[in-house]
Amino acid sequence: MKKSRIFALCFLIVCLFSTAVLSADEVKLTIWGRDIPDDSADHAYVHALINGFQAKYPDVKIDYIALGDPGLADKTKITMATGSGLPDIFQTWGGSVMGGYADAGMLFDLTNELKGIPCSDAARQAMTWKGKIYGVAPFFAVAGIFVNEGIFKANNLKVPATIEEFDKVCDALKAKGIQPFACGEKDKWPALALYMYLTNRYGGDASAKAAARQIPYDSDAFVKAAQLYQSWIKKGYFGATPLGEGYGDAQQLMATGKAAMHITGSWMCAQYANSEFTDQTIGFYAFPAFKSGGVGTVNDIMGQTDIGFAATKVAASKKDAVVKFLKYAMSTEACEAEPGRICSVPGVKAKSSLTAQAAAVFATAKTVTFWWDQDLPPSVTSPLNDMLQTFFLPGADVKKSLSSFEALCVENIGPVKK
Amino acid sequence: MEIVEGETSCAGKKKHKKKDRNRSVFIFFCILPAILFLVIFLYYPIEETFRLSLTKTTGLSKEVFVGTDNYQRLFHDEEFFAGLKHVFSWAFWSIVIQLPLSFFIAFSLTYYSNRFTRPLQAVFFLPNVLPSAITAMLGKFVFAPNYGLIVSLGKVLGWKWLASIDFLGNPNLAFWAIFAIATWAYSGFYVIYLMSRIEQIPRELREAAELDGASMWSYARRIVLPELNYPLRILAVLCTVGSLKLFDLPNMMTTGGPGNATVTLGITLYRHGFINWNYGKAAAIGVVIFVLSLVFTILQFSLGRKKDEAI
Numbered sequence: 001m002k003k004s005r006i007f008a009l010c011f012l013i014v015c016l017f018s019t020a021v022l023s024a025d026e027v028k029l030t031i032w033g034r035d036i037p038d039d040s041a042d043h044a045y046v047h048a049l050i051n052g053f054q055a056k057y058p059d060v061k062i063d064y065i066a067l068g069d070p071g072l073a074d075k076t077k078i079t080m081a082t083g084s085g086l087p088d089i090f091q092t093w094g095g096s097v098m099g100g101y102a103d104a105g106m107l108f109d110l111t112n113e114l115k116g117i118p119c120s121d122a123a124r125q126a127m128t129w130k131g132k133i134y135g136v137a138p139f140f141a142v143a144g145i146f147v148n149e150g151i152f153k154a155n156n157l158k159v160p161a162t163i164e165e166f167d168k169v170c171d172a173l174k175a176k177g178i179q180p181f182a183c184g185e186k187d188k189w190p191a192l193a194l195y196m197y198l199t200n201r202y203g204g205d206a207s208a209k210a211a212a213r214q215i216p217y218d219s220d221a222f223v224k225a226a227q228l229y230q231s232w233i234k235k236g237y238f239g240a241t242p243l244g245e246g247y248g249d250a251q252q253l254m255a256t257g258k259a260a261m262h263i264t265g266s267w268m269c270a271q272y273a274n275s276e277f278t279d280q281t282i283g284f285y286a287f288p289a290f291k292s293g294g295v296g297t298v299n300d301i302m303g304q305t306d307i308g309f310a311a312t313k314v315a316a317s318k319k320d321a322v323v324k325f326l327k328y329a330m331s332t333e334a335c336e337a338e339p340g341r342i343c344s345v346p347g348v349k350a351k352s353s354l355t356a357q358a359a360a361v362f363a364t365a366k367t368v369t370f371w372w373d374q375d376l377p378p379s380v381t382s383p384l385n386d387m388l389q390t391f392f393l394p395g396a397d398v399k400k401s402l403s404s405f406e407a408l409c410v411e412n413i414g415p416v417k418k
Numbered sequence: 419m420e421i422v423e424g425e426t427s428c429a430g431k432k433k434h435k436k437k438d439r440n441r442s443v444f445i446f447f448c449i450l451p452a453i454l455f456l457v458i459f460l461y462y463p464i465e466e467t468f469r470l471s472l473t474k475t476t477g478l479s480k481e482v483f484v485g486t487d488n489y490q491r492l493f494h495d496e497e498f499f500a501g502l503k504h505v506f507s508w509a510f511w512s513i514v515i516q517l518p519l520s521f522f523i524a525f526s527l528t529y530y531s532n533r534f535t536r537p538l539q540a541v542f543f544l545p546n547v548l549p550s551a552i553t554a555m556l557g558k559f560v561f562a563p564n565y566g567l568i569v570s571l572g573k574v575l576g577w578k579w580l581a582s583i584d585f586l587g588n589p590n591l592a593f594w595a596i597f598a599i600a601t602w603a604y605s606g607f608y609v610i611y612l613m614s615r616i617e618q619i620p621r622e623l624r625e626a627a628e629l630d631g632a633s634m635w636s637y638a639r640r641i642v643l644p645e646l647n648y649p650l651r652i653l654a655v656l657c658t659v660g661s662l663k664l665f666d667l668p669n670m671m672t673t674g675g676p677g678n679a680t681v682t683l684g685i686t687l688y689r690h691g692f693i694n695w696n697y698g699k700a701a702a703i704g705v706v707i708f709v710l711s712l713v714f715t716i717l718q719f720s721l722g723r724k725k726d727e728a729i
Contacts, residue, residue, distance in 0.1 A: 081477030104478035241563035244587025
């Protein structure tokens with residue numbers, strides 16, 4: 001009896017010791033992401049990333065928490081503000097939001113570890129703040145025109161090659177009872193891509209100058225772009241109820257052939273190429289320039305990170321595991337699972353012709369302007385999208401809206417430097 | 419003998435005192451968790467909100483004391499005034515529409531109480547137990563353009579005017595669309611509360627009124643309504659305080675848009691704090707909501723005191 005007790009005690013000690021040794025070897029990474037890593041096509045990359053990494057590195061335990069949208073943004077913001085409960089890695093689009101966290105000393109500088117990873121310049125730039133690299137952007141999104149080629153072909157129409165051609169094409173589509181553009185302005189941000197393009201085509205780098213406070217946001221290019229936008233709204237090119245429709249509604253209008261064009265990000269490639277989502281033939285085109293009188297060119301592209309990850313300061317003690325994860329996120333093995341997004345990693349082929357078209361547009365980019373609502377200081381990004389929605393209100397004075405926004409920028413970013 | 423008695427009473431007093439002290443200590447430890455909970459989760463956040471409202475901070479940056487600057491800025495903030503206007507409009511129309519409607523339903527259900535009307539109580543109360551997210555989704559399903567219930571009905575009936583209405587996208591209609599859904603969702607509570615009070619009215623009063631030839635309308639107006647005077651006033655105060663904190667339905671159905679057509683103080687606070695990273699200004703709005711709520715809560719208590727005095 002006594003011997004068996006001693007044996008049991010020894011066995012317990014050995015078990016506890018071996019568990020302690022194993023636990024000491026295992027590193028746990030807490031990762032906050034947007035999407036659930038399930039089997040759906042939209043989440044294919046995240047699914048492959050988490051499962052693939054776990055299989056390849058069993059000594060690193062991944063605790064992946066999907067927080068959705070805006071849950072991820074809200075929770076990240078609050079934990080960054082309090083400084084406690086931070087994850088090791090979080091999903092981000094980079095830009096000024098990530099920069100704000102970096103300025104507050106909440107992020108982990110991985111410049112030396114990540115600078116050698118092959119990727120597009122735009123993707124690297126998006127995850128860089130004040131010369132330091134804080135993460136990786138395996139996928140990059142660009143804005144362009146999704147065109148229902150079937151509708152255009154059936155109505156003998158050509159995709160506008162200049163901005164001047166839009167009126168003629170849109171009038172013809174309207175005459176046939178087809179809504180020219182899908183938008184979904186109830187959600188506010190969907191109007192931004194077109195406004196960014198129009199501003200660029202009128203004023204070139206006007207947005208960069210305004211952000212640097214060299215010109216105001218109610219200067220010529222911004223006003224002209226807003227006026228053209230408003231004239232298209234008044235002509236009914238965005239349908240009769242753009243403010244009542246959300247982004248999901250806009251997708252449905254395209255998917256069912258009720259709208260002919262959708263100016264939005266390339267993240268929609270997977271869905272618009274999916275025969276289960278739509279039976280329409282949809283193509284992706286670069287946004288054109290003015291035939292005459294404009295400054296911006298067709299090679300000036302709007303876009304930003306589609307999927308990106310950055311490391312926080314708490315990851316410093318797990319540097320090796322964090323770098324392994326970020327490198328794996330940029331591996332062809334993980335990226336090849338993605339069916340629709342444009343990959344920043346060289347050598348990863350597009351899964352659909354639509355993604356290939358979007359990637360081709362991205363390849364022609366001479367300049368890439370990041371989304372204003374991600375790149376400007378957070379104090380003005382929400383008012384920016386609110387202002388865009390006012391363009392759609394009947395009788396709105398766009399010049400006044402822009403002047404109000406400029407006043408807010410003066411208050412939050414600073415006055416225009418003379 | 420007397421000395422012994424005195425000694426006994428002195429010892430007894432001491433024993434009592436000790437017992438009282440032990441009892442007080444016991445009570446103190448019993449309520450300590452509740453006190454700690456209140457201090458940590460209620461009073462401390464209130465104090466922090468007041469303090470933050472006097473600072474300028476993004477949450478990540480250092481807090482800079484700016485005095486009443488955030489409050490002064492609120493006076494020039496169109497969105498804040500739109501939010502203030504909407505919450506008071508909401509409160510006003512809740513009192514004018516939701517309460518009379520709830521009274522009408524509650525009175526009808528109790529006046530005509532039978533085995534068919536009893537299940538209706540549950541039907542009217544059901545929307546009240548639905549999570550706001552579900553209510554908002556249903557609201558969108560009813561009022562959405564293109565595929566919404568009302569628009570689809572308009573299409574089926576061939577009424578183009580109905581099929582073309584953009585309830586959530588029209589600045590003049592969006593507020594009312596949300597209000598309609600809120601009326602459906604929130605009235606159930608008022609109905610059940612009023613029913614419980616109507617059922618407390620002695621049955622003899624109704625029988626006497628009927629014997630005197632009083633119509634249903636007279637009974638409602640001259641007996642039931644005066645009896646519900648106090649509960650209706652309490653509900654009116656609850657409506658107003660609830661309106662000040664309104665956030666979920668407008669945020670989920672229209673995110674405060676189009677423009678500022680459905681923005682509320684809660685949405686303005688959320689935008690300034692969580693989207694614009696302006697925690698100082700958000701805290702100032704929180705203080706305004708707190709003060710207004712406090713005023714109406716005091717009003718509620720004073721109403722209660724008056725009623726108690728009357729009794």
